Amino acid sequence: MVYFAGMAALLARLSRISSSGRFIPEIDGLRFVAIAAVVLHHLATFAVQQTGDVPKDRLYVAVIQGFFGVQLFFVISGFILSLPFAERHLEGRPAVPLGRYYGRRVTRLEPPYVLNLLLLSAALLLFRQAQGAELLPHLLASLFYVHAPIYGDASLINPVAWSLEIEIQFYLVAPLLSSIFALKNVVARRSVLLGLIAAAAIANEAFRGRAHPLVTLSLAGHVQYFLLGFLLADWYLVEGRRGFAKSAGWDLVGVVAWMALGVGLIKVGTPRPLLLPAILAAYVAAFRGRWTNAVLCRPLITTIGGMCYTIYLYHLQLIEAWGRVTWSAWRTAAPFWLNYLVQAALIGVPLLTVCALLFALCERPCMRPGWWRRA
Numbered sequence: 001m002v003y004f005a006g007m008a009a010l011l012a013r014l015s016r017i018s019s020s021g022r023f024i025p026e027i028d029g030l031r032f033v034a035i036a037a038v039v040l041h042h043l044a045t046f047a048v049q050q051t052g053d054v055p056k057d058r059l060y061v062a063v064i065q066g067f068f069g070v071q072l073f074f075v076i077s078g079f080i081l082s083l084p085f086a087e088r089h090l091e092g093r094p095a096v097p098l099g100r101y102y103g104r105r106v107t108r109l110e111p112p113y114v115l116n117l118l119l120l121s122a123a124l125l126l127f128r129q130a131q132g133a134e135l136l137p138h139l140l141a142s143l144f145y146v147h148a149p150i151y152g153d154a155s156l157i158n159p160v161a162w163s164l165e166i167e168i169q170f171y172l173v174a175p176l177l178s179s180i181f182a183l184k185n186v187v188a189r190r191s192v193l194l195g196l197i198a199a200a201a202i203a204n205e206a207f208r209g210r211a212h213p214l215v216t217l218s219l220a221g222h223v224q225y226f227l228l229g230f231l232l233a234d235w236y237l238v239e240g241r242r243g244f245a246k247s248a249g250w251d252l253v254g255v256v257a258w259m260a261l262g263v264g265l266i267k268v269g270t271p272r273p274l275l276l277p278a279i280l281a282a283y284v285a286a287f288r289g290r291w292t293n294a295v296l297c298r299p300l301i302t303t304i305g306g307m308c309y310t311i312y313l314y315h316l317q318l319i320e321a322w323g324r325v326t327w328s329a330w331r332t333a334a335p336f337w338l339n340y341l342v343q344a345a346l347i348g349v350p351l352l353t354v355c356a357l358l359f360a361l362c363e364r365p366c367m368r369p370g371w372w373r374r375a
Helices: 002-013 025-051 058-091 098-126 132-143 147-151 161-182 186-206 223-242 248-262 275-288 290-296 299-306 308-329 336-367
Strands: none
Touching: 002 299, 025 058, 025 275, 025 290, 025 299, 025 308, 025 336, 058 161, 058 223, 058 248, 058 275, 058 336, 098 132, 098 161, 098 308, 098 336, 132 147, 147 161, 161 186, 161 223, 186 223, 223 275, 248 275, 248 290, 275 290, 290 299, 299 308, 308 336
């Protein structure tokens, strides 16, 4: 009993704070899946760097697909950001004040992001991996989310920040895009959404491998995923009014969808259009599946999912730094899958511990509305 009480208290201290007071456990559960996929992907690429060989192991084929975790995050962002605007149009709620909307994005996301860039820049200088004169322009470009447009490549300081630049572009236009919910007819509204999603997906597929970095590293190359989040929000508000009946049939749908994502439905870095219906099916199953919902809504899962922003910001550097130590301590002729699972445990537990501390100290305080006034 003492253990469970202590665990409950710890999870409460690490739980995400919502400014609206709304808590959708399924979304935090899906955040867990997304961040786990990204971390497992980078663990796999790190393992390949250490061995210098790309294995044909089935586990490797599955975990390397974790790149799609970024697209999973884009869909979640589309859902979360569109929800208050959709409620205004579909349920007659008051309009969302744009000043508060943009202010919340700045005060919630900027402090942890700026701190991350400064810490990583200091580490690069400390370990002589970059010179100050070389680093400063990249730091300024990353701070203002324009590294990809200026340099045509991911950030020199934190390579995963390319997706955060896309997120910021979406935040800026989300209120405008959300005007689609002004269409009162459900069929017409969803038809428009499906048409836009299909058009964006087909256009990006047509230029796959040939598109300029200004497209592949911008909202233009990924807008279909955010719009899929709009479609999910529409379904959540309209069908959700009657409540979601859960069934084992939807569990089966979810299993098939996640397996499709994990066995090579996409190529790394170049998602195919089939990724969209697979994500939609998996996300609906998170709400409708009996066992899927129960697992994703577990407090431990939702708590880790709520820390995904901090984990995303720091996981790559922690894998590379601590991984060098663990790889030196455990390096055998065992099959890839065994080495990978051992490394996942040796790296994953410290990574989660460090990120939990960083979340509690740096990100969670910024989740409280008006925190800067008290600070």
